[in-house]
Amino acid sequence: MQAAPAHAAMATATRTASTLPSTLSVRPPSVTGALRALEGLLMRRGQRTARRNAWTAVLEDRRRAKDRREAQHVLEAVAAPGPQAT
Numbered sequence: 001m002q003a004a005p006a007h008a009a010m011a012t013a014t015r016t017a018s019t020l021p022s023t024l025s026v027r028p029p030s031v032t033g034a035l036r037a038l039e040g041l042l043m044r045r046g047q048r049t050a051r052r053n054a055w056t057a058v059l060e061d062r063r064r065a066k067d068r069r070e071a072q073h074v075l076e077a078v079a080a081p082g083p084q085a086t
Helices: 006-019 031-042 045-079
Strands: none
Touching: 031 045
């Protein structure tokens, strides 16, 4: 069996390369994605779960504090003498 001529191999390589996009649009990982990947490497699954649960608790505490401030504002407005705005 005889090897293919060099010009035939070059034509095949050129044809294959021309079907590929000239630039590949690969998005770099986001900061959040990179941090989660690092967290996954450094922490065990249970520690990750505990950290997420703690963060969820922090967010819930913030929501409750906001609700308390709003309720306090409403109670002060109702208790204040004078015309009431509705």
